[in-house]
Amino acid sequence: MPLETSSRIVQALARRGYNAEREAVTLIAESATPDLALEAAIETAPEDALVLTADHVREAVESDPLPDPEQVADATPPAASANSGSPPSTNDAPPSNPSVSTGTAGRKSKQDAGAVPDETGGYPAGDRSPQQPVVANDMTGESTGTGAYDEFVGVFRDRYERLSGQLRGRVNHRPADSIEAMGGGADVEMIGLVNDIRSTASGHWLIELEDTTGTFPCLVMKDRDIADLVDELLMDECIAVSGTLADDAGIVFVDAIHFPDVPRTYRPSTADRHVQAALISDVHVGSQEFLADAWSRFADWLHTEDAESVEYLLIAGDMVEGVGVYPNQDEELDIIDIYDQYETFSEHLKEVPGDMEIVMIPGNHDAVRLAEPQPGFDEELREIMSAHDPQIVSNPAMVDVEGVSILMYHGVSLDEVIAELPEEKASYDDPHKAMYQLLKKRHVAPQFGGKTRVAPEERDYLVIDEVPDVFHTGHVHKLGWGKYHNVLAVNSGCWQAQTDFQKSVNIDPDVAHAPILDLDTLDMTVRKFV
Ligand code: D5M
Ligand code: FE
Ligand code: ZN
Numbered sequence: 001m002p003l004e005t006s007s008r009i010v011q012a013l014a015r016r017g018y019n020a021e022r023e024a025v026t027l028i029a030e031s032a033t034p035d036l037a038l039e040a041a042i043e044t045a046p047e048d049a050l051v052l053t054a055d056h057v058r059e060a061v062e063s064d065p066l067p068d069p070e071q072v073a074d075a076t077p078p079a080a081s082a083n084s085g086s087p088p089s090t091n092d093a094p095p096s097n098p099s100v101s102t103g104t105a106g107r108k109s110k111q112d113a114g115a116v117p118d119e120t121g122g123y124p125a126g127d128r129s130p131q132q133p134v135v136a137n138d139m140t141g142e143s144t145g146t147g148a149y150d151e152f153v154g155v156f157r158d159r160y161e162r163l164s165g166q167l168r169g170r171v172n173h174r175p176a177d178s179i180e181a182m183g184g185g186a187d188v189e190m191i192g193l194v195n196d197i198r199s200t201a202s203g204h205w206l207i208e209l210e211d212t213t214g215t216f217p218c219l220v221m222k223d224r225d226i227a228d229l230v231d232e233l234l235m236d237e238c239i240a241v242s243g244t245l246a247d248d249a250g251i252v253f254v255d256a257i258h259f260p261d262v263p264r265t266y267r268p269s270t271a272d273r274h275v276q277a278a279l280i281s282d283v284h285v286g287s288q289e290f291l292a293d294a295w296s297r298f299a300d301w302l303h304t305e306d307a308e309s310v311e312y313l314l315i316a317g318d319m320v321e322g323v324g325v326y327p328n329q330d331e332e333l334d335i336i337d338i339y340d341q342y343e344t345f346s347e348h349l350k351e352v353p354g355d356m357e358i359v360m361i362p363g364n365h366d367a368v369r370l371a372e373p374q375p376g377f378d379e380e381l382r383e384i385m386s387a388h389d390p391q392i393v394s395n396p397a398m399v400d401v402e403g404v405s406i407l408m409y410h411g412v413s414l415d416e417v418i419a420e421l422p423e424e425k426a427s428y429d430d431p432h433k434a435m436y437q438l439l440k441k442r443h444v445a446p447q448f449g450g451k452t453r454v455a456p457e458e459r460d461y462l463v464i465d466e467v468p469d470v471f472h473t474g475h476v477h478k479l480g481w482g483k484y485h486n487v488l489a490v491n492s493g494c495w496q497a498q499t500d501f502q503k504s505v506n507i508d509p510d511v512a513h514a515p516i517l518d519l520d521t522l523d524m525t526v527r528k529f530v
Contacts, residue, residue, distance in 0.1 A: 023054035027061070037061060130275075130311035130357040133391060136398040136405075139461050140376035151456035156193065156236075159460040160212060163238035163442060164191040166260040171240040177213040184247035190216060191240040194233055205230045207254075209241065218243065218252045229257045231422050232437060237446035260442035262485040268469035271402035271519035276309045278302070279515045281316035281410070281474025282494035284365065285348060286341030288334045289497040290321070292348070294512035297529040299351035310516060312401055313356050316474040316492060317363025317410030319345050325365050332499055338367050342384045349388050358390035361397050363410035363475060371455035372396075372412070372445055372462060396444050396461065398468060404519045407468035411475030411491065413438065413445035413452045418476070420447070428507060431476045431491035436484040439464065439471060470517065477502070479510035481524055488522050490515050 024041065031037035040060035045053075145151050164173065171189040179188055192209025200206055205220040205227065218241050220230050233239070240258040245251075280298075284290050301307055320341035321333060335341045352358070361376070362368045368375055374395040377385070382392055393399070396409035417434040418426045426434035438444050442464040445452040454462065471489045479493035493510035502509060512529040 024057045027054055027057040031061065128311045128355040131402055133357060133359050134400040135393045137461060138376065138393040138397055139373050139457065140394050143375055144458050145456040147456065155456040155460050157212065159463055160193055160238060162463045162465060163260050166442060167191050167240045167258060170258055171242060175213040176211050176216040179216055179245065180249055182245055182249060184245055184249045186245045188245050188252055189240060189242045193236050193238050197233055216252065218254050220254045226254065226257050232425060234420055234447040236448045237441045237443060259440045261440050262467050262487055264485050266467050266486045268486055268522055269403050270522060271404055273520060274309055275311050275402055275519050277312035277314055277401055277517045277519055278310050279314050279472045279490050279492050279517055281492045282318040282477055282496060283345065284318055284321045284494065284496035285345040286333060286335040287321035287496050288332050289499055290334065291495050291497060291512055294529045295348055295495055296351060298514055301527065302353050311356055313352060313358045314406065314408060314472060315360040316408050316472050317361050317395055318365040318474060319360065320365060322365035322367065326501060339384065342381055346385045346387060349385065352388065354388065358388055359399050360390050360392055361395040361408050361410060363395065364412050369455065371453040373455065373457065398466065402519050404470060405466065405468045406470040406472055407464065408472050409444045411473035414473060414476050416447050416451045428476055428478050430480050431478045432480040432482040432489040435471055435473055435489035435491060439484050439487055469522065477507065477509035479513050479526065481515060488524065490524065
């Protein structure tokens with residue numbers, strides 16, 4: 001394989017056990033005969049060197065003069081692959097700053113990537129100049145939880161404090177233990193986590209709310225309009241009620257239910273130039289159903305002029321199929337070793353232009369703990385995926401891309417929202433509506449102890465403190481998007497054809513679609529690569 005691209009050089013070095021400085025890769029890529037330069041540099045580097053430096057390359061080139069680039073220029077034209085939208089003219093300057101880092105020198109902005117050979121050996125159609133996205137709440141490496149009981153108490157206390165803080169401006173909260181002391185008939189408002197929801201013998205709803213002082217029963221009459229909202233409630237979410245205390249002060253008759261919610265007047269921020277992001281998820285490399293051809297069509301498209309504004313690729317979990325995720329899953333595995341799955345995923349990622357910024361979070365099929373928040377991949381997996389220098393962060397993560405805040409969350413709780421809520425409020429066909437519920441509850445996984453596993457940490461990382469401009473999830477393998485109080489919710493479909501399990505439960509996945517988001521307008525178009 002010719003070594004004309006930086007990523008291939010990085011790969012070739014990695015196979016020989018070397019990491020490399022970015023500049024070393026540049027020097028090799030720029031040389032007239034990269035293969036020879038690479039061999040010579042390896043010869044020159046000391047046996048025990050782990051990192052191939054620019055000095056090694058210079059030394060090698062000086063001690064063993066390589067052919068003059070001028071003389072061999074014709075033999076090594078910048079290979080314009082079939083994927084490349086518009087090959088550069090022969091007058092173009094030689095590549096000077098390969099956009100693939102080796103992961104040894106920390107992450108670098110690809111802002112000055114310039115027109116460099118891309119991963120397929122072609123040239124990107126335009127000059128991408130992405131900024132490095134800034135992640136606000138990455139908890140990778142910050143995990144403190146051991147699973148002890150008092151840690152669960154602590155995380156729920158934090159949830160209550162932060163979400164009740166969002167409601168306090170709207171209601172005059174009375175603690176549970178002081179409501180009992182109030183006189184019957186008094187107006188009362190209380191903020192609490194939903195501790196229990198029961199229907200009474202006469203069909204009314206009894207909701208028990210819990211705050212830091214205790215619990216209090218709240219009754220929603222079945223014939224009130226607000227009874228509809230009871231359908232939306234999940235255990236452990238934070239709500240407020242306004243109502244009247246019964247004569248014996250033993251129960252609140254509820255007149256209104258309030259959610260932390262997103263203000264209707266919310267105005268999202270936008271990028272100040274025309275730039276786009278591709279929002280995808282659920283690649284499932286390693287599954288027999290992974291759609292490699294469709295993925296290549298997507299990656300090829302990213303190399304065309306049409307996609308020159310697509311400077312960011314956000315991947316919301318399930319990079320690989322994993323092992324042992326579901327019973328009998330192994331029968332549908334194409335690659336049985338989890339590390340091999342990530343190696344292959346990394347190869348597919350290299351098909352994506354090297355000058356795009358990639359952000360990824362894990363999902364329930366990935367090789368990190370299942371309980372949320374899930375930390376970003378460990379060093380070994382990062383190393384495997386290092387060629388493209390992706391930004392690997394926790395699930396969930398709040399990612400600022402050119403001023404647009406994008407909440408990335410894999411989406412396991414969507415199964416729960418869809419199972420618990422009526423069809424018209426959340427369904428697999430309209431996954432974005434289930435996402436609206438999470439925005440309304442300002443929590444990505446409200447219900448504890450069901451499908452979603454929650455790890456106790458010092459704080460509840462699953463609370464949505466700041467309203468995002470865009471909410472990006474995956475997991476349910478269905479494409480759907482829409483706006484909730486001006487926040488764009490996008491569920492991004494998948495790159496895995498229907499599995500036997502999905503067939504058995506009638507899940508018809510939306511495969512090989514790439515939602516493309518205009519960061520300057522927050523308009524979205526969906527590209528199909530089926
Ligand atoms: O999830 C893909 C979707 O399919 C998601 O809605 C869960 C559901 N799913 C898939 N397999 C199973 C099994 N075996 N049990 C329950 N639910 C399942 P993904 O995370 O990609 O597997
Ligand atoms: Fe998935
Ligand atoms: Zn998933």
